[in-house]
Amino acid sequence: MSKLIKSLHTCLKTTIAVFNDKQKLINHYQYDNSNTIVYQYLRMLEELDEVDRHFCFLQGQFEEMFLLYKDKKSKLTLIIGPWRTNPINVDNLNNLTSSYKHQLIEFLEKLPIFFLNDIEELLTLVHFCFSKEESNLLEFPLQHYVQSLLDNECYQVSSYLLEENYATYDYIYQQENTVLQCVRSGDTEQLLHLKSDLSNFLSVPQTGNSLRSEKNFSIILCEKLSSVSIEVGMNFAKAYHIRNMFVKKIEKSQTLPQVAKNRAAAFVYFTHEIGKLNSKTSLFQSPFINAVIHYLYNNLHQKLSTKEIASHFNISESKLRKDFKAVTKVTVKDYFFNLKIKKAMEMLKSGVKVEDTALALGFKNVSHFSRVFKSTTKLSPKQFQIQS
Numbered sequence: 001m002s003k004l005i006k007s008l009h010t011c012l013k014t015t016i017a018v019f020n021d022k023q024k025l026i027n028h029y030q031y032d033n034s035n036t037i038v039y040q041y042l043r044m045l046e047e048l049d050e051v052d053r054h055f056c057f058l059q060g061q062f063e064e065m066f067l068l069y070k071d072k073k074s075k076l077t078l079i080i081g082p083w084r085t086n087p088i089n090v091d092n093l094n095n096l097t098s099s100y101k102h103q104l105i106e107f108l109e110k111l112p113i114f115f116l117n118d119i120e121e122l123l124t125l126v127h128f129c130f131s132k133e134e135s136n137l138l139e140f141p142l143q144h145y146v147q148s149l150l151d152n153e154c155y156q157v158s159s160y161l162l163e164e165n166y167a168t169y170d171y172i173y174q175q176e177n178t179v180l181q182c183v184r185s186g187d188t189e190q191l192l193h194l195k196s197d198l199s200n201f202l203s204v205p206q207t208g209n210s211l212r213s214e215k216n217f218s219i220i221l222c223e224k225l226s227s228v229s230i231e232v233g234m235n236f237a238k239a240y241h242i243r244n245m246f247v248k249k250i251e252k253s254q255t256l257p258q259v260a261k262n263r264a265a266a267f268v269y270f271t272h273e274i275g276k277l278n279s280k281t282s283l284f285q286s287p288f289i290n291a292v293i294h295y296l297y298n299n300l301h302q303k304l305s306t307k308e309i310a311s312h313f314n315i316s317e318s319k320l321r322k323d324f325k326a327v328t329k330v331t332v333k334d335y336f337f338n339l340k341i342k343k344a345m346e347m348l349k350s351g352v353k354v355e356d357t358a359l360a361l362g363f364k365n366v367s368h369f370s371r372v373f374k375s376t377t378k379l380s381p382k383q384f385q386i387q388s
Contacts, residue, residue, distance in 0.1 A: 233294015
């Protein structure tokens with residue numbers, strides 16, 4: 001059993017503390033030997049006893065996470081962690097002395113990262129190691145939780161309430177739709193004509209705290225803005241970065257006018273960025289074909305097949321081929337290939353090495369890149385670079 005736990009420790013690259021049924025520490029596999037944070041393991045074990053399961057997840061003071069797992073057969077309890085699920089939130093450390101803050105950041109940066117969506121797999125792995133059962137232990141607790149919500153009258157929506165608020169909800173939907181369509185077009189000037197709508201968006205109070213309700217509503221809108229931006233071709237990493245930036249600004253807002261200001265700024269910012277995209281690649285009347293071209297531009301580093309592109313847009317491969325060629329007069333494959341060659345020429349002109357260019361644009365190898373480049377330009381990449 002100790003060899004198995006040691007293997008888990010090595011593979012997960014995280015600390016594992018092992019306790020017997022008397023809550024005595026019998027093994028401690030440390031990933032980091034520093035004593036930056038001293039964890040109260042016995043208090044954690046008490047929390048496990050309080051839940052009606054043989055496992056639980058706990059969060060530390062600095063958003064680090066732990067998995068507590070009790071094996072029924074061996075009667076051993078494992079405390080696995082800490083690990084991180086997201087980037088370090090430096091704002092949480094502002095009250096610390098500068099020396100300890102630096103020490104703590106250094107400690108947190110060394111922790112492994114398991115994203116929140118991955119903790120189900122982590123639990124499945126640990127459970128399988130001890131029980132040889134491949135089962136989702138979170139499924140039943142989730143079903144039980146949802147059922148408790150369904151049974152709770154507070155979550156039931158009466159027909160009377162729906163009728164009372166229909167006009168308000170309808171107004172919000174229409175306003176939201178109008179502004180998002182404007183964002184999708186990338187027309188900042190048109191968006192600014194709707195400035196009053198941007199500043200005075202209504203949100204139906206979901207809590208007794210108006211500021212919190214407005215923040216919640218604004219964060220949902222930021223998510224919609226990022227989704228719209230990705231749909232029309234914005235690089236997803238850029239879209240998420242902008243979204244997160246505005247979510248932070250909204251969360252830090254102390255007054256309703258500040259929330260409204262940051263919400264409006266998010267709409268204008270996304271619209272401006274989409275407008276820049278449109279000016280580069282909106283070559284055709286068809287918004288769908290332009291969206292496909294945006295997507296191709298953002299994925300020049302990939303080896304994309306027409307099937308994969310069609311799947312991304314939830315359209316059949318045959319329809320994509322037909323519609324794309326009808327508008328652009330070339331196939332999707334040829335258009336994507338020509339974009340890659342054009343980008344390769346730009347990179348070579350700017351002094352990027354042939355090997356790095358081939359790698360950056362997703363070619364199999366340098367010889368394959370050189371061959372297809374020469375077939376198009378009549379020059380080898382090296383010859384082209386010299387002549388440029």
